[in-house]
Amino acid sequence: MSTRLRLFVLWVGAVGLGLLIAIAIWRLPGFGHYPGPYGDMLNSLAPYERQVTNVVTAINFDYRALDTLGEEFILFAAVSGLVLLLRGKRGESAGEPPNPPDERALVPRSDALRWASLGFIAVINLFGSYMVLHGHLTPGGGFQGGAILGIASILVYVAFDYRSYRKTTPKEWIEVVEAIGAGSYALVGLGAIFAGGAFLQNVLPLGERGHLFSGGTIPLINFAVGLEVAAGFALLFLEFLEETRTPKPEDIES
Amino acid sequence: MNALQVVMFLLVAAGGTLTVLTRDPLRQALIFSLYGLLMTILFVVIKAGDVALSELAVGAAATPLMLLAAIASVRNPDE
Numbered sequence: 001m002s003t004r005l006r007l008f009v010l011w012v013g014a015v016g017l018g019l020l021i022a023i024a025i026w027r028l029p030g031f032g033h034y035p036g037p038y039g040d041m042l043n044s045l046a047p048y049e050r051q052v053t054n055v056v057t058a059i060n061f062d063y064r065a066l067d068t069l070g071e072e073f074i075l076f077a078a079v080s081g082l083v084l085l086l087r088g089k090r091g092e093s094a095g096e097p098p099n100p101p102d103e104r105a106l107v108p109r110s111d112a113l114r115w116a117s118l119g120f121i122a123v124i125n126l127f128g129s130y131m132v133l134h135g136h137l138t139p140g141g142g143f144q145g146g147a148i149l150g151i152a153s154i155l156v157y158v159a160f161d162y163r164s165y166r167k168t169t170p171k172e173w174i175e176v177v178e179a180i181g182a183g184s185y186a187l188v189g190l191g192a193i194f195a196g197g198a199f200l201q202n203v204l205p206l207g208e209r210g211h212l213f214s215g216g217t218i219p220l221i222n223f224a225v226g227l228e229v230a231a232g233f234a235l236l237f238l239e240f241l242e243e244t245r246t247p248k249p250e251d252i253e254s
Numbered sequence: 255m256n257a258l259q260v261v262m263f264l265l266v267a268a269g270g271t272l273t274v275l276t277r278d279p280l281r282q283a284l285i286f287s288l289y290g291l292l293m294t295i296l297f298v299v300i301k302a303g304d305v306a307l308s309e310l311a312v313g314a315a316a317t318p319l320m321l322l323a324a325i326a327s328v329r330n331p332d333e
Contacts, residue, residue: 031255056304131307139303147311154319233316240323 051206052136052215060141061221065200069185072225076182079232086239104162117159124152132226136215142225149226150233157241171238174231181228188220262296269293283321290314 001009029035046058060068128148135141157165189200197203200217207214269289276282290313297306 054304140307141304144304144307144311147308147316151311151315151319236316236320237323240320240327243327244323 146229178231
C-alpha cells in the first residue's frame with residue numbers, strides 16, 4: 001500500500017469516526033438529565049421495598065445480585081489467574097518457601113513514615129470494616145470496604161519490614177478467606193432456593209430501615225463480598241511483593 | 255453544571271493528560287495516583303459517593319501500589 005493510499009484510508013477513518021462521535025455527543029441527554037425510568041423508580045421504591053438506605057447496594061446485592069455474582073467471580077478468576085501465573089515458576093510444593101523473608105534486605109524506615117503508617121493502619125482497618133458492615137446504610141459496601149482493608153494489609157510492609165508483613169498477612173489464611181467469601185455469595189443464593197424462593201431472592205426478614213440488621217440477605221452478601229475483595233487484594237499484593245525479591249541464580253532462566 | 259464540577263472536569267482532563275505524557279514509570283505511577291484522587295473528587299462533586307469510594311480505593315491506592323511493586327520487581331537493583 002502506498003503512503004498516499006494509507007493516508008487516504010486514515011483520513012476516511014478519522015473523519016468517519018469523528019462524525020459518529022459528534023452525532024453521539026449531540027444526541028446525549030443533557031448534563032444531569034437522567035432519561036430512564038428505572039433509576040428513579042428504584043430510588044423511590046427500594047428504601048420501602050427492601051428497608052435499606054443505600055439504594056446502590058440494594059441494586060448490586062438484591063435487584064441485580066446475579067450480575068454482581070458474575071462480577072465477583074471476575075475478580076476471583078483474575079486473582080486466581082495471577083496467582084497461577086506468578087507461582088508457576090516458583091512451584092507449588094509445600095516445602096521451603098522460594099524466597100524466605102529472612103533473606104530480604106532490611107531497608108530502614110524513617111520514624112515519620114513508621115509512626116504515620118502505624119496510625120493509618122488502625123484508622124484504615126476501622127474505616128474498611130465500618131464500610132463493609134454498613135454497606136446497606138451508608139455509601140460504600142463490600143467492594144469498597146474490602147479494597148480498603150486489602151490496602152491496609154500492605155501498610156505493615158510500609159511501616160516495618162517484609163518479615164512483619166508476611167507474619168500479619170499469612171498467605172494460607174488469606175487464600176481460604178478469599179474462597180470462603182466467593183463461595184458464600186453463591187451459597188446465600190442457593191439458600192434462597194432451599195427456602196422456597198428463586199436463586200438470590202431476598203428471603204430473610206427485612207427488619208427496620210436504618211438498623212444494622214436490616215435488608216434481609218443484602219448485608220450477608222455484602223459481608224461475603226467484603227471478605228472476598230479484602231482477601232483478593234491482599235493476595236494480589238502478596239504475590240506481587242514476592243516478585244520483588246533479589247533474584248537467585250536458579251530463578252533466572254538461561 | 256456548577257463551577258466546582260467544571261473545575262473538577264478540567265482538572266481530571268489535565269491529570270489524565272499529565273499521566274500519559276509522563277514517561278518515567280515510577281513518576282507515572284505516582285501521578286496516576288494523583289489522577290485517581292482527582293477522579294474521586296470529581297465523583298464526589300457529581301454526587302456519586304459509592305463510585306468515589308471505589309475509585310479512591312482502587313484508582314488512587316491499589317493500582318499505583320501494584321504498579322510500584324511491578325516496577326520494583328523488574329528494576330535492576332544495581333542501577
